Amino acid sequence: MANFHIVAGASEVPAHPVVRKITTADLKEALTKGFDDFWAMPSHLVFLGLIYPILGACLAALTFTNNALPLLFPLASGFALVGPFAGIGLYEISRRRELGLPVSWQDAFDVLKSPSIPSIIGLGVLLLAIFLIWLTTARLLYQSLFGYAAPTSYPEFIQQVLTTSEGMKLIVLGNALGFVFAVAVLSISVISFPLLLDRDVGVAVAVYTSIKAVAMNPVTMAIWGLIVAAALLIGSIPLFVGLAIVMPVLGHATWHLYRRVVEPPHPDDAHPAV
Structure with a gap:
């Protein structure tokens, strides 16, 4: 029954949020x-203090050997695939500000008290699985073009990619595959996590509502995806430092985008203020 709750939510009758x-x-x-949320509550300090040292350590560890060099770009770009889950604490801060509740950076962890936390974790695991599939696909694409021999250095790897026909194919095909993964993740997660934080509807309804929102607003959601991609690219250029501002702003904005897309719940369906 607990597993069913994660998928279908608390209600015996599946909820059907109204999409605008x-x-x-x-x-x-x-x-x-x-x-506005970012300037009122400088959540970038949490990201700068916790997320990016961890991210940098992971990237350094994964690319420590030449064998992992081909995964450097897929790892950096693939961070956007798990970004919707990483921003869950930011949605909570925006939710509390919206309700007029006191807000501090510790309130980001109040998401752990949400009735939907099992569903949120379940959907986060799904995004992590997609991220790992993306890395595997990127690795297989590289090996299909360059073979199994690893580049001996960063300069050799860069020269391989930028000055050979195989490198051009890698850039074109890699970006095309990345686009497919990005569209899939955008469709299932653009408003799923804020919806789960707002209402205990279960993963199935959250994903369905997110896909419906994209289907009803294809052009607008495509523009949103481009905004997110451009912001993440710009924030990543200076050794990921810019993401300490970009990620919180996008996270807070995602909550407000959810509010524009999905009509507010009946008071009996919303999570209680904590």
Whole structure:
């Protein structure tokens, strides 16, 4: 029954959140409110102090050997695939500000008290699985073009990719595959995590509602995806330091985008304020 709850939610009858049509004006409002949350509550300190040292250590460990050099770009770009889960604490901060509740950075961890936490973790595991599949696909693509021999150094790897026909194929095919993975993750997660934080509807309803939101607003959601991709790219250029600002702003904005896309729940269906 617990596993069924994770998938289907607390209600015996599956919830059907109402999805709205949105425009680029809604995206602008979501980003504006995201910036407002960021400046009011400098959550970047948490990200700068915890997330990025961990990220840097992981990247350093994974690329310590030449064997892992081909995975450097897939690892950096693939972080966006798990970003929706990583931002769950930011959604909680925005939720509390919206309700007029006191807010501190510790409140990001109040998500652990959510009735939907099993569903949130379950969906996070799904995104992690997609991330690992992406890394495996990127590795297989590299091996299909360059063989199993690993580059001996960073300069050799860069020269391989930028000056050979196989490298050009790697760039084109790699970006095409990355686009497919990005669209899939955007579709299933763009509003899934905020919805689960707001209502205990279960993974199935959250994913269905997210896909429905993308299907009803294909152009607007495509623009949102481009905004996220561009912001993450710009934030990643200076050794990921810029992400300490980009990620919190996008996280807060995602909560407000959810509010624009999905009609508010009946008071009996919403999670209690904590």
